[in-house]
Amino acid sequence: MSVHSSGAAVTLVLGGARSGKSAFAEALAREHERRVYVATAERVDEEMSRRIAAHRARRGEGWSTVEAPLALAEAIRRESAPRSCLLVDCLTVWLGNLVHHERCVDEARDALLASLRAAAGPVVLVANEVGLGIVPDNAMAREFRDRAGRLNQAVAAVASRVYFVAAGLPLALKEP
Amino acid sequence: MSVHSSGAAVTLVLGGARSGKSAFAEALAREHERRVYVATAERVDEEMSRRIAAHRARRGEGWSTVEAPLALAEAIRRESAPRSCLLVDCLTVWLGNLVHHERCVDEARDALLASLRAAAGPVVLVANEVGLGIVPDNAMAREFRDRAGRLNQAVAAVASRVYFVAAGLPLALKEP
Amino acid sequence: MSVHSSGAAVTLVLGGARSGKSAFAEALAREHERRVYVATAERVDEEMSRRIAAHRARRGEGWSTVEAPLALAEAIRRESAPRSCLLVDCLTVWLGNLVHHERCVDEARDALLASLRAAAGPVVLVANEVGLGIVPDNAMAREFRDRAGRLNQAVAAVASRVYFVAAGLPLALKEP
Numbered sequence: 334m335s336v337h338s339s340g341a342a343v344t345l346v347l348g349g350a351r352s353g354k355s356a357f358a359e360a361l362a363r364e365h366e367r368r369v370y371v372a373t374a375e376r377v378d379e380e381m382s383r384r385i386a387a388h389r390a391r392r393g394e395g396w397s398t399v400e401a402p403l404a405l406a407e408a409i410r411r412e413s414a415p416r417s418c419l420l421v422d423c424l425t426v427w428l429g430n431l432v433h434h435e436r437c438v439d440e441a442r443d444a445l446l447a448s449l450r451a452a453a454g455p456v457v458l459v460a461n462e463v464g465l466g467i468v469p470d471n472a473m474a475r476e477f478r479d480r481a482g483r484l485n486q487a488v489a490a491v492a493s494r495v496y497f498v499a500a501g502l503p504l505a506l507k508e509p
Numbered sequence: 510m511s512v513h514s515s516g517a518a519v520t521l522v523l524g525g526a527r528s529g530k531s532a533f534a535e536a537l538a539r540e541h542e543r544r545v546y547v548a549t550a551e552r553v554d555e556e557m558s559r560r561i562a563a564h565r566a567r568r569g570e571g572w573s574t575v576e577a578p579l580a581l582a583e584a585i586r587r588e589s590a591p592r593s594c595l596l597v598d599c600l601t602v603w604l605g606n607l608v609h610h611e612r613c614v615d616e617a618r619d620a621l622l623a624s625l626r627a628a629a630g631p632v633v634l635v636a637n638e639v640g641l642g643i644v645p646d647n648a649m650a651r652e653f654r655d656r657a658g659r660l661n662q663a664v665a666a667v668a669s670r671v672y673f674v675a676a677g678l679p680l681a682l683k684e685p
Numbered sequence: 686m687s688v689h690s691s692g693a694a695v696t697l698v699l700g701g702a703r704s705g706k707s708a709f710a711e712a713l714a715r716e717h718e719r720r721v722y723v724a725t726a727e728r729v730d731e732e733m734s735r736r737i738a739a740h741r742a743r744r745g746e747g748w749s750t751v752e753a754p755l756a757l758a759e760a761i762r763r764e765s766a767p768r769s770c771l772l773v774d775c776l777t778v779w780l781g782n783l784v785h786h787e788r789c790v791d792e793a794r795d796a797l798l799a800s801l802r803a804a805a806g807p808v809v810l811v812a813n814e815v816g817l818g819i820v821p822d823n824a825m826a827r828e829f830r831d832r833a834g835r836l837n838q839a840v841a842a843v844a845s846r847v848y849f850v851a852a853g854l855p856l857a858l859k860e861p
Contacts (some may be wrong), residue, residue, distance in 0.1 A: 345852065349817070462852075464701030464702035465702075465815070465816075465817035466816075466817060466819065467818060467821050468702070472732075475702075478703065479703045480703075481703070482702055482703020482704055482705075483703050485852040485853075486703070486704075486705050486852050486853040488852075489852035489854055490853065497856075506854040506856060
């Protein structure tokens with residue numbers, strides 16, 4: 334499989350909270366023989382630990398799991414292989430981790446985009462759409478919202494498939 | 510009309526605040542001979558009373574109205590009849606009432622889903638999509654958002670038609 | 686060109702923050718020989734000045750710019766001409782200015798709609814969808830959200846094309 338053809342295998346699944354975006358992304362990943370779940374969440378609190386456990390229980394057998402709260406591009410480079418689908422869940426949590434740990438967001442994003450362009454197998458990425466509510470009061474929330482929106486646009490540009498999920502139902506924004 | 514065929518008659522209309530979702534749902538209901546408006550709002554404050562009055566004025570003649578701030582499944586069972594369309598407006602307000610009155614949300618949701626599956630005539634339900642803004646600061650708002658998203662997914666799964674409305678314009682997410 | 690035919694030339698581009706809606710609207714405007722950028726933002730703070738400068742840099746040559754933080758209908762009447770495309774960016778900021786300066790929103794909206802119906806050439810308008818997050822805590826934010834939603838509906842009704850943009854990708858809500 335050439336590097337050039339792999340560009341066709343990046344899929345972005347966008348949606349709101351509890352929109353069913355992760356379940357839809359998992360269904361896409363299940364079409365592939367092997368699956369690697371790339372978790373970006375840090376196990377920092379009870380609420381997040383419960384969510385991770387619930388996601389894990391729903392996925393069931395046939396998955397290996399790697400954790401990449403910050404080094405996402407590295408995880409994609411390392412794990413990507415033909416006939417193996419990576420499921421990155423989710424980009425917005427990863428972005429929050431970068432900001433929390435004061436990493437350079439632009440640099441991390443460019444590394445991510447490069448890893449997607451070079452991926453040897455299919456990659457499905459989940460992301461939150463967070464820009465459709467009222468303008469947040471505080472400047473930090475506004476800045477995060479802007480960064481999340483720009484990240485989604487950048488990943489959508491390298492993806493061959495982009496879906497928007499609402500109430501568990503996908504709407505195609507981009508298809509080959 | 511058999512119980513099994515009635516499953517095809519559930520429609521979910523999703524949208525944001527002032528998206529025109531209620532007006533679109535009413536237009537769908539108007540295709541039917543008789544209409545029952547199932548209001549879930551409680552008349553607890555001035556703002557809500559004004560909204561109820563505005564909705565009522567817009568609907569005009571040819572509707573009967575029942576109020577079901579909590580006992581929604583019971584209202585659907587009682588009012589559902591062939592050639593009569595129920596318009597439930599809206600699920601998200603009903604969910605808020607359940608939480609406010611400390612009812613068991615899971616139990617109420619299961620009863621609602623059962624009433625929809627058993628409905629003798631068409632039911633159109635309106636719901637808010639609330640998960641597309643920035644993550645709320647407080648845990649209660651986050652939990653409500655999660656519950657609303659899961660409720661929308663569950664109702665969408667039993668519906669044969671699901672629409673997302675923005676700026677008064679419907680986008681089909683699911684159609685028979 | 687008759688007044689009646691020009692109604693076909695109004696386009697509304699809806700989207701969230703950092704959704705790529707302005708870039709998409711600019712691409713639509715570029716199909717026309719001449720372009721007038723109708724900026725509604727007031728240069729009141731650093732953050733907004735930076736955004737205006739970034740938008741200006743991205744648009745590049747071939748645009749003239751007028752500022753219309755309040756007198757939007759007047760600007761459309763004055764600048765509208767055959768073969769010249771007006772790009773109004775954005776309606777939601779204009780609405781915020783009206784509220785901030787305590788102008789009558791209904792009157793301004795009716796004047797805007799009249800100016801769109803009478804436009805001599807194409808007009809592309811950008812607007813934020815702000816109603817898809819959790820219900821805001823304070824009444825002013827709720828009222829603004831409602832007004833923004835109603836304004837979007839009213840403009841969508843006179844438009845011949847309406848798009849919803851997410852992650853830089855347009856979804857047609859209305860097309861001729």
